[in-house]
Amino acid sequence: MDSYRDLVARMAQLEVEIEKSRKAETAAAIDDILQRMVEYGITLDDIGQRAKQGVQRARARVMPKYRDPVSGEEWSGRGKAPRWIRDHADRARFLI
Structure with missing residues (x-):
């Protein structure tokens, strides 16, 4: 059985790995989004208009x-x- 200190050290190491993985996956998602925006001719203004439409629901x-x-x-x-x-x-x- 691991000691408390060992578990805390492993948890800290896992938190670092989690953050690295999150950053890498976020970067990949942003690249995919940008590629699709170029492919379909979508601008940030288009996204802003769409976001405003969703907020104004009855x-x-x-x-x-x-x-x-x-x-x-x-x-x-x-x-x-x-x-x-x-x-x-x-x-x-x-x-x-």
Whole structure:
């Protein structure tokens, strides 16, 4: 069985090897990406445009769960409760 010091030394050596391997694989991946960019005529602006499109996705509307019988106002049950339901302990009577 290895001693604690031996294991710590091996772990440090493995961390160095892991970092070298990560750098080599990252460099290879970047080379592959650059080669494909040249092959397909892709620019950094194209990538930036595509990244912005992914961020601007629309959120799905949450269906309302509660309805005020007086005003007909609806609430999904998410976020701050509206005034018409806030003070009611039993919200079951407002369920849709």
